[in-house]
Amino acid sequence: MRTTRRTTLRSAAVVAGAATVLALPVGTAFAASPAVREPAPSVRAYVTTVKLADGSVATVHKVGANHFEAEIHAGSTKPDRLVSKGAAASYGQSDGLHVVLRPDGTVTSWMDGTSKPKPKPAAKTEITKENSVRITLPDGRIAQLVDGPNGKRVELSTPKGHALATIDPRRPSAQHDGWTYKLVRDGKQHVKFVVIDGKGGGNSWVYDFDGRLIEKYTVDPAGVGAAGLSRQG
Known part of the structure; x- marks a missing residue:
């Protein structure tokens, strides 16, 4: 995210309304459950790019059935990644920014002190040929x-x-x-x-x-x- 970030780090996988907090190594602002194995980059299909609440962006890819990844980019800093697989949403927090990648590939974000956006009805994900x-x-x-x-x-x-x-x-x-x-x-x-x-x-x-x-x-x-x-x- 921003270069001053990397102070408060947290990630959680959310399944059926229950949240599980995952401990992360220092230096990782966003991450998915370590139980998720990342596939080779060549199988990913681009879905969309979403502007986040702090001005950074998330690039979303579909990796497989009910398996999405979102790379969080802020300038030229090393991108962070969220992974949502199966019925689990992936949640990240850093420097007051909250980001959620849902199992349908949609991304929402908000800042500390603002209202958390209500989930919108999931639209059918369209994968375009590239x-x-x-x-x-x-x-x-x-x-x-x-x-x-x-x-x-x-x-x-x-x-x-x-x-x-x-x-x-x-x-x-x-x-x-x-x-x-x-x-x-x-x-x-x-x-x-x-x-x-x-x-x-x-x-x-x-x-x-x-x-x-x-x-x-x-x-x-x-x-x-x-x-x-x-x-x-």
């Missing part, structure tokens, strides 16, 4: 380039599958360890994915959503003259 391409970036990280009816987005993760960030037109950039990842619109229809090496002086790579490297910019290492442009294929 095209996605998985590529390895110059820094070794993995990018899933996704194009579907809800628009384009990029899901960034480590080589071992740990989620880092999701960028889309509403949150078009993220930074990690000196590297910048962003979406750039080229005209009205075309969106490019740009990777910039801030540690290496600004070298950058540009991809289309078919996963092809279409441009590469190389900065003069001596700091003199213009950067070199190489157009691919």
Whole structure:
């Protein structure tokens, strides 16, 4: 969530109106029951992105029947995750923000001092067909380039599958360890994915959503003259 968070940490699984408090390790703002095994990221299907009460967002994926995950993103900080499986809702609290991921994939949130929203009748979850391409970036990280009816987005993760960030037109950039990842619109229809090496002086790579490297910019290492442009294929 915010960088000042990580002070009050709690998560609970809610089943049939009964709540169970789960102890979490320090440094985890949101988490699901440790009994839930997380499936491989490749089987997840994007459902929706929800704006939370403190201005951060939750990206919801459907993993399987009655199995949903919500990644909580706040700027470029490490995302937290809620998992709801079967009849259990997943609950998280941090820095005054409360978030609930319900078994139907819906998300509600509220802040301390405000009224808890009443659950709305569950609507039928619609999973839309998407095209996605998985590529390895110059820094070794993995990018899933996704194009579907809800628009384009990029899901960034480590080589071992740990989620880092999701960028889309509403949150078009993220930074990690000196590297910048962003979406750039080229005209009205075309969106490019740009990777910039801030540690290496600004070298950058540009991809289309078919996963092809279409441009590469190389900065003069001596700091003199213009950067070199190489157009691919």
